[in-house]
Amino acid sequence: MLKFNEIEAVFFDLDDTLYDQLTPFGLALEFCKIEASTLNIEELFKRVRYFSDVLWKLHTKGQMSLEALRVVRLTSAFKDFDLNITKEQALAIQERYEYEQQQIQAFPGIIEIIKDLQKNKSVVGILTNGPVHHQMNKIIALKLDQVIPKELIFISDGIGIAKPDKRIFEYVQRQIKIKPDKCCYIGDTWENDIAASIEAGWNCIWFNHRNREPQSIHTPNKIITDYIGVFS
């Protein structure tokens, strides 16, 4: 059982954990006039995220460029729904998606939760996979840079290790000098956020708002679908 009064550090994943990633994606499809009326956009988006995680491993090994990853994750996801989009369409969706990501808002209650945790003397930070500049732009759009100090924002490309490699969690705990069993991670993705943080000896909360299935025998300390009362 997770005893919240014993937790000294809380770290959040960024994408689809601190803000709804589906909103900018849906707006990008709409803008690009992609014929998606027969599609369940949430299911399509889940496939994009799936390919994103799979291809990210190739990217971190230097076997795929970021631009190729962003095209292939879209073309592959659409293909799974029997729709073919061109490379140009994929690039147009990606470009608009990045624009829409500048307009994102944090999930309701997030800023208050962070401030409450800080009031209770917890270290609160972000640990996210991705390119430093791209992830920071989203953190700034969410105004999270105004409540979380820069030294507590950890971005995989800046460190050279990415989730699900548990060494990134160990890197964070070394920086903050807090033992893993006093740390708690909150994230939406099973392999990267839940299995990986448990492997590192952290506590974790699975923000399962997209109704996914567990993919291994790891057991999160808590499963939530919204942030109401998460630390009470």
Ligand SMILES: [Mg+2]
């Ligand atoms: Mg995420």
